Amino acid sequence: MSVYDFSAKNGKGEEISLADYKGKVLVIVNTASKCGFTPQYEELEELYKTYGERGFVILGFPCNQFAAQEPGTDEEVQTFCRLNYGVTFPVFAKGDVRGETAQPLFKYLTKEKGFKGFDESHPVAKPLMEALQKNFPEYLEGDSIKWNFTKFLIDREGNVVERFEPTTTPKAMAKAIEALL
Amino acid sequence: MVKVYSMTSCPWCVKAKKYLESKGIEYQNLNIEEDEAARVACQQLSGDLMVPVITANDKDYVLGFDKAKIDTLLGIAG
DSSP, X not given: OOGGGOEEEBTXXXXXXXGGGTTSEEEEEEEESSSSSTHHHHHHHHHHHHHGGGTEEEEEEEEOTTTTOOOOOSSOOOOOEXXXXXXXXXXXXXXXXXXXTSOHHXXXXXXXSOOOOOOTTSTTHHHHHHHHHHHXXXXXXXXXXXXXXOEEEEOXXXXXXXXXXXTSOGGGGHHHHHHHO | OEEEEEOTTOHHHHHHHHHHHHTTOOEEEEETTTOHHHHHHHHHHHSSOEEOEEESSSXXXXXXXXXXXXXXXXXXXX
């Protein structure tokens, strides 16, 4: 079993097999459709531009399960959305990533790589944890996806190598990606 | 006329527009996802593509759903 056994619908509703990405290093990420952690979109795009030619692809899976529940940071509670304009990596159709309705791909990914905690040095780790404890304590249980921008790194053979929580910025993943290229 | 730059699935835009309605303020809704001219105008005004952006004179604006700042901008008595 590998990620190549799964498929997902693209933005046009066509079923795409992940086997189409055989031989590439992948990052599979659940994205917020519009709000929250949006700077990560830009950093992901930068990674895609930097490593794309060496056989690296990012697959974005928009999900509304965490929408409009922004934890904010200590400095400011975010009350705006940014237009994610100019993302060129493949973005699939909106779907669930946690719970019983989660897409099979995400059930597989979270089974392969469980939750090991947030990077507490990231400024959003504390408010995110508090928001989860207060509003969605059940999200903290088990290995499920905790929030937008949970990233899974896949090697050229389709193995799930590493899981990065929302508190790891895409930039901080560069070394791990390079090691697989 | 007050302008609200917004996006379809932005909850803060919905809140901002509802707030203006509750104060009886008429506004023009400009969707920066669908309307390229609005996108360009919004970026020129605020320097970024974040919404909601509320303006009455195309110069001073409030970014985000911040009631206090919106009140000040539009001269709404608290």
